[in-house]
Amino acid sequence: MRFTAVLLLVVTLCLASPGRANAIPADAPPTGMVCTPGAVSGATHTFDLVAETGYIDTPDGNSVFMWSYGEAGGHFQSPGPVLCVTQGQTVVVNLTNNLPEPASIVFPGQDAPVTASGGAAGLLTTEAAASGGTVQYSFVAGSPGTYLYESGSDIAKQIEMGLYGALIVRPAAGPALAYGTSTAFDPSREYLLLLSEIDSDLHHAVETGTAYDVNARRDRYFAVNGREFPDTIQDNGSGLLPNQPYGALVRIQPTTPTTAPALIRMINVGALNHPFHPHGNHTTQIAQDGRLLPVPTEHFGETIASGQTVDFLLRWDDQDNWDPTTKPLPVPPPNYRDVFFKDANTWYGGSPYLGHKGILPSGVVTQNICGEWYFPWHSHALNEFTNYDQGFGGMATLLRVDPPGGCFAAPATATPLGSVLKSGTVAGLAADDTTYYAVNPRTTTRPTATTTAQTSITVASATGFPAAPGYYARIDNEVVRVTAGAGTTTWTVQRGQLGTTAATHASGAVVTALATDFTAGFTGVPAGSQHLKVTYKGANCATTTAATCTALTTNLPQQTVKICDWTVGGAAGCSTATSAGWVTLPAPPAQPQGVGSTDVGATWTLPASAQYISAGQVKVLVHTERYTSPSPAAFSTWGNLLALTYDAP
């Protein structure tokens, strides 16, 4: 999405900047609002800010000279730091002005007196002198809400040049409320969308000391959180944009009975009023200028006026509940215009089903990970939907709707491992339905008759039996344990195991493994995915031959589902059913589980995920064994559903 030349320029600027490599903490989440910590001492919350110059990058390769507030001693950033405070705290902002003219800060919407010390009286507020002057502002944070702070000096130039930022006042009741109890939201889904515009000619004139006329402004760049689309959807702290740390991608999952809505805090620091609208969705406006509205209002598009703040709650309901199994087509598919973004460069997944990918229209290239949906969210003043008059770009971001619970993946491959395919294909594992992927234990034959005392036996083939000794096999109704010769056709065995009795067996007797194993491979799982969850549902049936599952309700086969840890031995570490790379999925639920002829389903969650993803692959093993007497009879294993869900990066 960005070009090498831009990247090189970014690196150059980065090296030229003092302090940290980025303006936000390294552990900041990739999306969502990022607060600048400041320093808290008792009931006082202090921020040391500096007004300084720097550059931002635009998606068309331009570099624009900016003025901005930043953390003292920190990295240049645009817009200024997000100051998050708590209602009732005394907020102290120390401003050092490194600009060549007096500068200041006003705090619109703070109705308690803002006391200034140091500095000199200016028109709108007390100012810090040019080139190193300081001033201190302090005030008691008032009602909870979304506010801005900005220059109160020569505002037609200084605000345009970038002297602005967000001030968030959280209620004393806690960070999960925007205002009162009617405004509960999910703190992990708190988003800031700060709108601004840039007339690059004015910035050039300020940089070079040439004449300009603020009445002749013609804005060329239109930003959300200081970035223009498509940079807006890059992560917070993206190394591509070291001076523009704040991303603007909004991520949400469909509403469930326990879901709290996302909170969208919008601020317009620009001079123009911006009509901002999300495609395909309504948002609920709850507040303006840091004050709850008497009555919340639903909006498909809302004009955020210059200097205003507006807060929205956002829920996403899959109103048509498309589901390929339970509610298949025909249902009205989503309007392509709502989910396309740009021809041939789209995030459309090719399927009307959230969480599923489908067949793309001809000529369309997708960046869609797992059938998630992307809705444009942009200024509907379409001249602002551009980067220097070229569309699409500018004041736009995306609303990303992730599938419920995360991305869903069905296996791409299924392979018997130490067993034989009974029926079905990998497609049988894709959904919880009536199609199954069924395997039987591996079998071979004894070429010769067997005596009761014989401990060395030959088999027609060892293929599919374990390569390492210590496993069990059944001959007729006797269980033997292979202690040596595994992997060859001559086995050393212990007779009459697991409560059975050594017996004679005729030539040609069938030798059957007492376990079934199959693996399923997932592909296309992005590196960096989090919260891997494996879901397996299936049954074990009493015979290896019946076309339907015959009842098996006692002495249940024991099932263990494992995942490949690629760091143990790479692909070879998971090449056989007993290879060292297989890791039993951690409880809950505990394993092994007894699974009979009624489907049993379970989901295991992995606390850490990186070692289970290699080149997009995740591999799972389903191992089932039934060794114990009195019923060593062979069984078949029927897989119904094997699924992977994860939070894509």
Next chain:
Amino acid sequence: MRGHPWKGALVLVLVAAGLGAGSSSASAAPVAVSLCAVPGTATMAGGASVPIWGFAATCANPGLPGPVLTATVGDTVTVTVTNALPAGHDVTFEVPGIDFAAGPDSAPPGGTVTRTFTASAPGTYLYQSGGDAGRQVAMGLYGALIVRPATAGQAYPSADSAYDVEAPLVLSAIDPAFNAAPETFDLHSYRATYWLINGKSYPDTAPGITAAGGQRLLLRYLNAGYDNTTMSLLGMHARVVARDARPVDGDAEVAAETIPAGATEDVIATVPAGAGPSSHGFPLYNRQQHVTNGDQTGVSPAPASGGGMLIFIHH
């Protein structure tokens, strides 16, 4: 005539004889007012003199804006407008939101038109001349009409519209090049450089609006300009009580509020007892940064702005 609580020459106040806040619906009577649309000049901040067309009580020295007209609900109001504009410019007297009795609405140069209405709904109304497809408004033919409810000290019948201090704020803009040639100017090149509150830009809006701490200040916005105007108020929120002379349900508290072109809006702020952020008080200004007085030809770091649509509220 009600005493106006703001100090100084904030606005050219001329309440027509026979109209006034002292009247009530119980004593409603036919009342008459005369206006004259007449060329004149206005002095901009910085001293530039700009030709205008404005309304005045007599056909001389028009104000920018025209006189504040006040009536009380129930009054039958007759407005007689004389047209003293140059040849070719009919004056059409109109007040959006007011229904006039049937009859002619325009006066040719040298003529008069009389329009009558019953003041039926309290509120803030913008009067203007609709002539010349907007050019007459751009030249300055606009003003405020305030219709008061029966209860004194309130903007509307509802008790939550009670106030202690009021200030009509007529917002507008001037491009001197247009005013110099209103008949021939190409409106595609219109570019305002003066941004006015009651015909003045800062610092000529001084001494501003005086209100004590705790007083309820009624700001009556009237946007006579050509663009939607967002006004930012530092140090206090204001409660929106009406838009276009109609009370709103569920008053919102705002710090930056947009008044569409041609619209009116009434907000009430309780003035804090503490000091404002500025040594001048609490700034009320055009957040779209229309804070210039004339062309800006400066070179950074010289200030570009510090005038325009800015006024201070102070104790």
